[in-house]
Amino acid sequence: MADLENEVEVPRFFLCPISLEIMKDPVTLSTGITYDRDTIENWLFSRKNNVCPVTKQVVADIDLTPNHTLRRLIQSWCTLNASSGVERYPTPRPPISKTEITKLLKDLNSPNHQMKSLTRLKSIVLESEKNKRLMESVGAADYLSNIITNINSGITSSSRDEALYILYHIKLSPIGLKTLGKTGGLFDALRCIMQRAWSYEARAYAVMLLKSMSEVAEPMQVTSLNVEFFKELVNILTDQISEKATKATLKLLISVCPWGRNRIKAVEAGIVSVLIDALLDCSEKRVTELISMVLVQECQAADGPAELLKHGGGLAVVSGMVFGVSPVASERAVRILYSVAMFSGSVRVLQEMIELGVVEKLVLVLQVDCGRKMKEKAREILKIHSRVWKKSQCITYDLI
Template sequence: MGDLQNEVEVPRFFICPISLEIMRDPVTLSTGITYDRDSIEKWLFSQKNDFCPVTKQVVVDIDLTPNHTLRRLIQSWCTLNASLGVERFPTPRPSISKTDIIKLLKESKSPHLQMNSLKRLKTIVSENEKNKRLMESVGATDYLTTILNNMFNDTNAMTSSSPAGEVTAADEALSILCHLKLSKTGLKSLFGKTGDFVETLTRVMQRATSYDSRAYAVMLLKSMFEVAEPMQVTSLDPKFFMELTQILKDQVSQKATKATLKLLINVCPWGRNRIKAAEAGVVRVLIDTLLDCTEKRVLEMVMIVLYEVCQCAEGRADLLKHEGGLAVVSKKIFRVSPVASERAVRILYSVAMYSGNARVVQEMLEVGVVEKLLLVLQVDCGSKMKEKAREILKVNSRVWKKSPCVIYDLGT
């Protein structure tokens, strides 16, 4: 159609202000300017702009009103100019409106309409970014969190009582909530939901029979804690860490594993969370993951979490209890990424400096930790990493220099 504009005189008001093409589906923004639907939706939702391209006003109401009169005029003009090669645009399929979504949300409260309405909402939210923002703007999170709270905070309505493989209303609600990809404001609002929504999602991880629901729960928690306030991070229940550890142990899915590790990276540095994570048994699971996993990004995140947990005595003790703890950590140096290597040396530093009794020092020599530290001094890597390795070697030089395996001057 762009080439035809050079051959056919096109009325100026048929042209979209953004794309400069003839509008196929004209819609009017709350600012009063009409655009082609695809162009303005891309501007607002894909490119994440919050203002009208023409007036520069902030767009408060994202509902787009179809301009039926202009569409009919454009279609009539196309018909009149058919002999010049202009094709008539088909009438567009009606777009989802706020009214449609609100109706479905209200129906989700009715037991006999609930599943059908939730399935329809799930389809709607999967279609495009505009639908996601519309659903959030009409308060969909309130409806969806209520369904989850009612299901998982009611001892008489346990999801575990449902037949294996059967999708429940709670499963659908959680899937929709996760796929909404809520804004920062929307995610923050979840912390204020009745019944402590973090606790609800912890129960989902514990009780849900669906692996998908457990994965969605941890992915939603990851997003929530990326915008959380310090008080919300430091007041986490030990059960929270127990369920995250179980997610890693069960290998629910690759996405769930990555979300869990990212979540632990965000929360472990706060308060007593390192201790809570260690007491939940996360160290053994992390080391086992290092043994079994081959994906670089996962291994890198495992090393970051392990470093955080090993900043407390409980974490270091669990590392040393594991039959291959020290060996596995040291072998990952130079085999994953610079970040993983740096964290591995820091873990070894924490162990050597704060838990380095005679048995540990001897084990570090026997499993090849000393050799790997000497290698760190000889290759091109970060100065801080070299400094940590050198300090470990100096502190234990009296013991390790007696070994015939060590030919490097530990005093330098």
């Protein structure tokens, strides 16, 4: 069409203000400016802008009103200039509307229409970012969470799985997630779905949704989690459902462990041993970095360092992270070693740190270019235990 525009004079008001191309499906924003639908939807939803590109006004209402008059004018102009090679744009298919989505949501309350409505809602939410925002704006999260929380009702597991899938893929805004977190019984329902009796896919989406909710949750919601909740997270990691589920579980732990007694609860649930096992089998840098962050937090709990030492490979795998994965993992590994040396530094442990080369690596930390805090931790460990380590015949260098 660009070449044709050089030969045929195109009326300026036929052009989209963003793409500067003829509009196939002109729609008018609440600010009164008309754009091509695909272009403005990409601007608002995919690129997550909330202002009108022309007026710079904040767009409060995301409804796009079809400009039928302008579309007919463009189609007529295309027909009149067909001899010059201008092709007529077909009439666009009507987009999904709030009214249609609302009807589908209400049909969820009918057992006879529930699965059919869920199937249609699933296709709608996967179609575009705009549809996700529409579904959030009409309160889809309330209807879907109601299906998920009714664990003991006549709702089938298939319906619950579909509702969970859709709710996760809406990708609720922070405000939407915060509101969702206040839904009575949802945290408990998602914990139940994480259990091994459910499908791998449902368990994965449950933990991924919990991860998103925890990032904006109220302190009271996070501190009220019980040991059983952390046991289910341990099972998710043990079962290795998927890489996405593993990362979501680790991020969820990072988000909730600093609150209240959650570190202690996680340790009681057996998280430390599972994390060490995961590190032994892990070859993905990002996963290793996430595990190292969780271990940093767990080793701040009273029994955390002792649990790490109970694992035959605990010290060795943490030592292996120093200069073995990434600068981030190295810094976190030194923090873990600091917790072990400070709070569980028995003679046996200190001897094992020599045999595994931990002391040598701590000395190396002081000699190479790395973070200030990492050096401080290493120096403090060496300073406190240098009297013990200097007596070892394995140490042939000066300790600070």
